[in-house]
Amino acid sequence: MATSAELPDLRTEYPSRPPEQPTTFLSLLPGIALLAIVGYAGKFVEHFLNTYTKAHHITFPNIEYVLWAILFGALIANTIGLARIFSPGVATYEFWLKAGIILLGARFILGDILKLGGISLILVFIALALSITFMTWLGRAFNLNPKLTTLLAVGSSVCGVSAIIATQGAIDADEEDSSTAIAAILALGAISLFAFPLIGRALHMSDHAYGLWAGLAVDNTAEATAAGALFSDAAGKFAVLAKTCRNALIGFVVLAYAIQWARKGLANKATTAQLENKAAFLWKKFPKFVLGFLFISLLATLGSSTNPTIAALGFTKPQLVALGNLSRWAFLLTFAGVGLRTNLKDLFKQGARPFIVGALGEIVIAAITLALVLGADHIYRL
Amino acid sequence: MASNRLRLSTDTWAILLSLTLALIIRIGLIKTLAW
Numbered sequence: 338m339a340t341s342a343e344l345p346d347l348r349t350e351y352p353s354r355p356p357e358q359p360t361t362f363l364s365l366l367p368g369i370a371l372l373a374i375v376g377y378a379g380k381f382v383e384h385f386l387n388t389y390t391k392a393h394h395i396t397f398p399n400i401e402y403v404l405w406a407i408l409f410g411a412l413i414a415n416t417i418g419l420a421r422i423f424s425p426g427v428a429t430y431e432f433w434l435k436a437g438i439i440l441l442g443a444r445f446i447l448g449d450i451l452k453l454g455g456i457s458l459i460l461v462f463i464a465l466a467l468s469i470t471f472m473t474w475l476g477r478a479f480n481l482n483p484k485l486t487t488l489l490a491v492g493s494s495v496c497g498v499s500a501i502i503a504t505q506g507a508i509d510a511d512e513e514d515s516s517t518a519i520a521a522i523l524a525l526g527a528i529s530l531f532a533f534p535l536i537g538r539a540l541h542m543s544d545h546a547y548g549l550w551a552g553l554a555v556d557n558t559a560e561a562t563a564a565g566a567l568f569s570d571a572a573g574k575f576a577v578l579a580k581t582c583r584n585a586l587i588g589f590v591v592l593a594y595a596i597q598w599a600r601k602g603l604a605n606k607a608t609t610a611q612l613e614n615k616a617a618f619l620w621k622k623f624p625k626f627v628l629g630f631l632f633i634s635l636l637a638t639l640g641s642s643t644n645p646t647i648a649a650l651g652f653t654k655p656q657l658v659a660l661g662n663l664s665r666w667a668f669l670l671t672f673a674g675v676g677l678r679t680n681l682k683d684l685f686k687q688g689a690r691p692f693i694v695g696a697l698g699e700i701v702i703a704a705i706t707l708a709l710v711l712g713a714d715h716i717y718r719l
Numbered sequence: 720m721a722s723n724r725l726r727l728s729t730d731t732w733a734i735l736l737s738l739t740l741a742l743i744i745r746i747g748l749i750k751t752l753a754w
Contacts, residue, residue: 431729432729432732432733435729435730435733436733436736436737439733439734439737439738440737440740440741443741624730625728625730625731625734626730626733626734628734629730629733629734629737629738632738633737633738633741636741636745652741652744652745655750655751656744656745658751658752659744659749659750659751659752660740660741660744661754662751662752662753662754663740663744663752665754666752666754
């Protein structure tokens, strides 16, 4: 990790590796192959267990490949460890996540996106306001420093690691605060992977409602996608949509914090200069892969038109199935990556207070978003 | 995901790959893809 003095301001990308280590295509291959092997092992075990238990009339719950892939990945990372040769390729799991989301556009028509996206956006605004207020209060109550509190609030209310990294530059926070906040968010994300599907099943939630809840409450996009897919394939789809809406708002939240810190005279020169053009600031923070998702969805919508001329511009049904399957393969690599980058030692060495603040915040945010989703489900029949 | 010559963001690479795959499927080079 670079020191804070070396960090560029207002980074929009996830941290992968320092720029002084150039990545070649060949160096990515071992890690990508490992992602594929771990992911496919998860899929194989799910299929094998289902076939075996059915053939022998054994009652056994269907455990999705997602959980197996994450468990196998975490097992490798925390026992034999990840050899350096695999690191560049394993770091591409964020890339596969984004590619998977873009291709998932094939499974939505624009009308669905507008309806569910609209509901998600309203819920995101409410949840965002409540959770930032609560996390800020909690940070003060536990006497955490204001910058760490801000990073935890943004990480748990907007979108995890990418929001923390973006805000770190804007408020000029220390690398240590940022690492602590990231570790807390990742630890809580790992816990939510197990807790959310259990709660969703206990409450007999529908795929729509559960997916929306996972997308609104789980912090990191990869974990939110996995938490959704652990419930069902359809829930995974809706979790991604809700999470994408949340991601799209990252720029506004970072901008608000940057303005607040600049007013206090605490923002650095680069941030203050960038605040002069707020539209450019927002565009820089906007997750561009969302545009790819919308474009694929547009072509899916055109293909479903009853007008043959318009339908010819879009995808046919078999093509949509093929694209949906490609999206699932990309997510398979992502879930393997989630497991492989889970380092239990790192998760527990951060100290108790930030973790407790994060955990309390997450529980309250999960409860708030659950209430919001159940309310919306009641009104809109999700 | 930046190479030495082409310094594109992860988002750009993801869009490029996805749209390329979508185009390949659209023109019929890949008909179906099993999951």
